[in-house]
Amino acid sequence: MDIQFLGTGAGQPSKARNVSSLALKLLDEINEVWLFDCGEGTQNRILETTIRPRKVSKIFITHLHGDHIFGLPGFLSSRAFQANEEQTDLDIYGPQGIKSFVLTSLRVSGSRLPYRIHFHEFDQDSLGKIFETDKFTVYAEELDHTIFCVGYRVMQKDLEGTLDAEKLKAAGVPFGPLFGKIKNGQDVVLEDGTEIKAADYISAPRPGKIITILGDTRKTNASVRLAVNADVLVHESTYGKGDEKIARNHGHSTNMQAAQVAAEAGAKRLLLNHISARFLSKDISQLKKDAATVFENVHVVKDLEEVEV
Numbered sequence: 001m002d003i004q005f006l007g008t009g010a011g012q013p014s015k016a017r018n019v020s021s022l023a024l025k026l027l028d029e030i031n032e033v034w035l036f037d038c039g040e041g042t043q044n045r046i047l048e049t050t051i052r053p054r055k056v057s058k059i060f061i062t063h064l065h066g067d068h069i070f071g072l073p074g075f076l077s078s079r080a081f082q083a084n085e086e087q088t089d090l091d092i093y094g095p096q097g098i099k100s101f102v103l104t105s106l107r108v109s110g111s112r113l114p115y116r117i118h119f120h121e122f123d124q125d126s127l128g129k130i131f132e133t134d135k136f137t138v139y140a141e142e143l144d145h146t147i148f149c150v151g152y153r154v155m156q157k158d159l160e161g162t163l164d165a166e167k168l169k170a171a172g173v174p175f176g177p178l179f180g181k182i183k184n185g186q187d188v189v190l191e192d193g194t195e196i197k198a199a200d201y202i203s204a205p206r207p208g209k210i211i212t213i214l215g216d217t218r219k220t221n222a223s224v225r226l227a228v229n230a231d232v233l234v235h236e237s238t239y240g241k242g243d244e245k246i247a248r249n250h251g252h253s254t255n256m257q258a259a260q261v262a263a264e265a266g267a268k269r270l271l272l273n274h275i276s277a278r279f280l281s282k283d284i285s286q287l288k289k290d291a292a293t294v295f296e297n298v299h300v301v302k303d304l305e306e307v308e309v
């Protein structure tokens with residue numbers, strides 16, 4: 001799986017950074033792409049990637065500030081225009097109000113979609129596990145911003161062990177139905193009496209990945225809980241070292257606070273986004289350098305950058 005950043009700027013677009021959106025590409029896993037936030041112009045950014053809008057099956061919204069949702073009506077409308085492709089439904093998860101925003105925008109602009117949108121709205125009292133399939137579970141928890149805002153924890157379920165076919169062949173197991181039995185965990189006895197223990201031929205299950213994607217927030221324990229043992233933590237860094245007071249006043253975090261969250265949570269990797277346009281490129285290297293004194297495996301992401309998880 002990969003994360004591709006579509007917009008990494010804070011508040012308003014700049015030439016280098018568009019407003020918030022990122023794509024979690026689960027093409028190998030489930031042949032789907034999930035979007036997290038959809039700031040204005042997200043569809044233009046998608047044009048510069050290999051992402052096919054029809055593959056976007058779910059959109060998770062962290063909060064209703066404009067720089068995180070104003071791209072929705074445009075993206076949803078354009079997604080309808082790929083007439084030669086099958087029209088597939090889409091799920092939108094987000095705070096209460098997201099449904100009214102989307103439906104109102106579509107209605108007053110006379111936009112009719114040839115596919116269905118299933119809305120899953122939540123508030124403070126209906127958070128926790130918001131989605132589960134046999135492959136993934138997604139949790140949401142409230143963060144600490146100026147309006148209701150959540151962070152998401154995407155947990156891939158552990159991957160089954162694979163059958164070592166070479167080792168089985170070497171042990172004299174004839175290719176055929178016995179392979180299937182062993183793969184299902186069944187011990188078998190060969191014609192010559194040899195006992196084959198399935199466990200010896202199936203690799204251990206691999207732990208699933210954990211990806212934590214936070215909305216805008218002050219430093220809060222909820223961020224740490226969402227990021228416990230995460231393979232990747234995507235955290236905002238609207239401000240830099242020394243700006244803790246102003247960050248707090250505006251409901252945001254500094255790079256240092258993001259690094260503290262990653263360290264406290266035992267995350268493996270920290271990606272900083274939601275970067276203010278005030279920061280020039282030398283400031284960006286400083287953001288990273290300062291954060292690395294608290295949490296070493298940190299990186300400030302750019303628009304269109306793709307990160308393998």
Ligand SMILES: [Zn+2]
Pocket residue numbers: 063065145216
């Ligand atoms: Zn915000």
